[in-house]
Amino acid sequence: MTSKRADVLVDADWAQEHLDDPKVVFAEVDEDVTAYDGGHIAGAVKLDWKTELQDQVVRDFVNKEDFEALLSAKGIGNDDTVVLYGGNNNWFAAYAYWYFKVYGHADVRLLDGGRKKWELDGRELSTDTVSRETTSYTASNPDTSIRAFRDEALDAIDNKNLVDVRSPDEFSGKLLAPAHLPQEQSQRGGHIPSAINVPWSKAANDDGTFKSDDELRTLYADAGLDDGRDTIAYCRIGERSSHTWFVLRELLGHENVKNYDGSWTEYGSLVGVPIAKGA
């Protein structure tokens, strides 16, 4: 397996050098959707994962036509290189990366370290309003080879690698949500039986950049990931598992890796499915 790192990941210096490149579009995606307004990379457009990337009625993605309308309005063309970045160690940027791949965007990359590394480096943020000329974007039909649904998650028990990327306390059932959020949730605590727990954070350095390919290979090998099996990654709502999906498929080149975006919020609410508790 050879690293695809250079094709899918850019560092801050590369980003800085391409700020004025007309074929490169920077897009910020945050959990805290007000972060962009307080300052963003010059020229970057904002993608709101809640209001723009989610259907506002059905719990699902926006459909192909709405995705096309969204990217057209943002001024993103099919042949543009899209560089995604954001806060929370790029969780939601990784989610958007995976989402762009579901709809077949050819050249999409993550900014290594996201907003955090950019800020820690003391690089400039802008509050200027960004407007780009609208495009006529054409999306592909959703690629379900990288998206898992609940029945596949159930069928994966003891058959595929299930990688639960939440924190150990969420995996064990002690916490029901990441600890920056209130814990009052309706679903049960625990994890999908046979899942291994490899917190997304083990794949990242403190400054939010990804660890080296060698470190990442060792991480998943030591955790018991079976290279001969297909893999499904999940977390609570599918954003942290996008980060791990990115590591396994895009950096390490594993084939047949899916993100289960229904994740624990869905699985932990299903009636009658098996749940494992504890470490």
Place this chain on the structure above:
Amino acid sequence: MCGAPSQGRAGLEAVDLTRETVIQGCVRRDGAPVAAAYVRLLDGTGEFTAEVQSSAEGQFRFFAAPGDWTVRVLSAAGRGEVSLTCDRGLNEAELVLA
């Protein structure tokens, strides 16, 4: 004391403090609050559990569980770390950057 008033229970009106374990506090350096610092919550084994950025007044808040926790701060202004044992209700953590 933080440069800004303690958050106290502000913003927690809808939170059931008999059930939630809230860890909150302020990041400061030389007595002044530090905004937009990266505040990370680590569990009893040192594993990442959550991360937030401090507010304009240097404040942060986590919703955890009873037990041992470490709060670690990473910022262009410096680093800091504090460990604490928490119970249900409000737990205050003060971070001074060096």
